[in-house]
Amino acid sequence: MRFEPLLEVKDLTVHFRSEEGLVEAVRGVSFNVGRNEILGLVGESGSGKSQTLLAIMGLIDSPNAVLSGSIRFEGQELMGLPRRALDRIRGKKIGMIFQDPMTSLTPVHTIGAQIVETLRAHEQIGRKAAKDRAVELIDAVGIPAPRSVADRYPHQLSGGMRQRAVIAMAMSCNPALLLADEPTTALDVTVQAQILDLIGKLREDFGSSVILVTHDLGVVAETADKVNVMYAGRIVEEGPKEAVFLQPRHPYSWGLFGSIPPFDGPRPARLSAIPGAPPKLSALPKGCSFRPRCPHAHDACLQEPPLAGPVGHRSACVLPDAAIEELAPRQEGAA
Amino acid sequence: MSSVEETDAPAASRQGQAKATESPWATAFRKLRRDRAAIVALAVLVAIVVVCLMAPLYARHVAMTDPFVTNLNGTVMIAGEERPVLEPSTTGLGLGLTPIGPTWEFGPFMLGADNQGRDVAARMLYGGRNSLFIAFASTLLCLVLATLVGTTAGFFGGISDTILSRILDVLWAFPIFLLAISLSIVLLNQTLTIGPWRITSGSLALPIFIIGIVYVPYVARPIRGHVQTLMGAEFVTAAVGLGASPWRILIKDILPNVVPRIVVFVPLILALSMIIESALSFLSIGVQPPGASWGTIIQDGQGLLYSRPAVALVPGIAIAVTVLALNILGDGVRDALDPKSAMRIG
Amino acid sequence: MIYALAARLGQMALVMFGISVVVFLIFFATPGSDPSARIAGRNASQETLQQVRHDFGLDRPLPVQYALMMKKLFVTRDLTSFVNRGQKVIPTVTRAIPITLSLVIGAALLWLIGGLIVGLIAGATKGSWLDRTLMMISLAGVSMPVFWLGEVANLITQSRFHDSWAFSWVPALGYVPFGRDPLGWFQALVIPWIVLATLYVGLYGRVLRASLIETMQEDFIRMARAKGIGERQVLLRHGLRTSLVAFVTMFGLDFGALVGGGALLTEVVFGLQGVGKLTYDALQTLDLPMIMATVIYASFFVVMANFVVDVVHMFLDPRVRDAF
């Protein structure tokens, strides 16, 4: 067997036909996820993070969606896979958690029944045994009194507990890859930390890889191994977490990281924000899509810049290395 | 910890702003114009109304008859042959009279005669005028009453809300149709006097009044709920905070937001009124003779069902087509104005 | 829980009381209406009118009349007809009930199954030609007056095509008791069932479709698909199961209204002597005790249906269960 990453996404594009023209939500995204690795996917809201995950799961069902590219999981091409074959992978080998635990559980079935349903869809397992497994899983994600919680309905649990239940469901078949789409955004700050701890722990307990989508850089700093920064449907910077945090190479990343307060030291009175707004995805500017907001934009930016740079840490910017060295703000003590 | 979200407005809301300059009504009209089914339905309705309005022209110049007087001994020239309008029955025991059947030609007795020798086509047009008029007038009455009741209950709350809501509850639990029948029967047997108006049993005002009342709870309840929601909305609390008078708030802030809801009800209540009017008239407690409506013509045709089915079939088709067009239009208006609200038809 | 149940029962009693008062007022206190004139006939003399008034207790104050009528209806249960003197009202209504129940239950089964199928197919194939066709047919079904459809059915099955193989089995109009001849009962009711159900199939199909489409856009449906369960299971176990609440609510109310006399037009057209027909005949002759009895019976069914709907709601939706 040839060495290959667990997940290999190549040139993924997701377009939507709409009243206002073609919405280019994801534009030629490529990245890999290795075994037992946590990849952070960051970017402003609307930058195409969720659509990327949904494309991997085969969950984009809009009749107006146009997908292309390649998604290889354990060497198998997922793009265009028929529903039956897809259903043997999702839920079993790839689990997914969504942003809002309040709406991601079916209100009319108990927590236990919903976990049992997943187990029985993928494993030859009796009703009773599945129920016991469900209780174990509920216990494993740190929910107290798991046996009674299994018989509860979603509305009877708090947001944090529901998200744990969703995680238990996603992890029920011991998937090799977990896709987490902003799993903490809808939760209280204290609960957020607990859920992140839990996701970090999953890697140790289950040996799973994780793609963690977030617009919260603190979350990435704490958990991820690698970071991909997305802007207007493209990856503009990718690399190991330390490199991206300490030596960001793309002007968008500079603005992005400039808006996090330093981990230690006094909090600045006001966070520096990136001026302007992301472009409309149905009317993207020519060349680099960050150009209209970039303080360093020049004529060369009218060409779409390729993702390039030192091995393992690349960015999509035409600025020469020397200029990047000179202009980049230093981020002390991050990570 | 901080998030990117705070530094920039989310993309979604910005995309929404492009259209924010267009007024909600303009948006609705634009959507409705693109709804082909709704446009066809509207055209059909307009055609039906126009054709029915031409009833006197048709009766005088084509059918050459008065559709309200009986014509038991008349004759008519058809294909150069003089035939009695009411012929002795040729089927069964040969007892009774069978009215002349449809000629299917543009002329007298195009759709045949009823058992009193009257021209069915002419009665269809006059009856259509009554059916449509009753539907429009009772819908207007229903919506005005429902808006008054719903807004009063929702806006003023307190004791007026309690009383009005209880009354609506009782009416709601009352099978609509039984209520309409009960009212019709009682009121048909006397002259109803409301203030300066005297409504006699032959008057169309009676069915209008009855049909206008029975659907009030269906409309008033959602309006009340909507007004209550609006009362909690920020712009209203803000207006209250700024010391605006209740009437000003009612007229400036509440009503403009309630009106689209009411408009959504118009085609649906029209459709319901058509149906219930036809049912009352069918049971002889709607439009009274010699007046006609599509429902009374079906009733006339019931006795002739097996010999001259056209008398009962044609008005039924007219009702079904009109109501279907209203329902399609109703779907279109709802989708255009208020995609979320769903009201049941029927 | 006990308190909520008691409050609920109290509320039901209140609504029924309200309905009985409304009916009473409509018939006894509408300005200008005089039941005695109706009973005595059009050209009755003043003395006869007085006599009738006294005989029927119509000269007493309204509240007393109301109380007397309620007492005869519920306590002594010996209310008699104004028109057919000596005819006991309650047994007459009791005799009509099986006919109405036969009609409504059969139609209800048909429209539940039909509505479920139409709504499910249309909702699952939203936007397709199949969906559009089904919705157009449903809308047409909703738009036809039921009595007219009944006449069309009669025309076809009783007259025009009665001699063809397709409809030669259809018996003459009327009701056949189930106990006497189950097959005859079935044959006599099939056509009325279909006619009555047509309207409701359209109605329920449309409502279920709308509710299903809304549900299928929820996050939990996406979650269910992410679990790798088949689309049929997603549709039925998660989509349909959650959409069923609106469906059941509607069903309870419609069933109650129909059993309570709403099937009147169907009964008239098909010559079935059910409660609706009884009500209609009583209304024609202004037989007040009979009207009071049937309408209160009707409101009882409607109110009961409301209650049953709430209970079923509790079973279907755990959120409602906890709120109770």
Ligand SMILES: Nc1ncnc2c1ncn2[C@@H]1O[C@H](COP(=O)(O)OP(=O)(O)O)[C@@H](O)[C@H]1O
């Ligand atoms: N069905 C759709 N039709 C048109 N545009 C869509 C559709 N679904 C998503 N989009 C667009 O795709 C873009 C990317 O969305 P998303 O991946 O959810 O962003 P993120 O998760 O990074 O916040 C958004 O601008 C959104 O408007």
Ligand SMILES: [Mg+2]
């Ligand atoms: Mg997202």
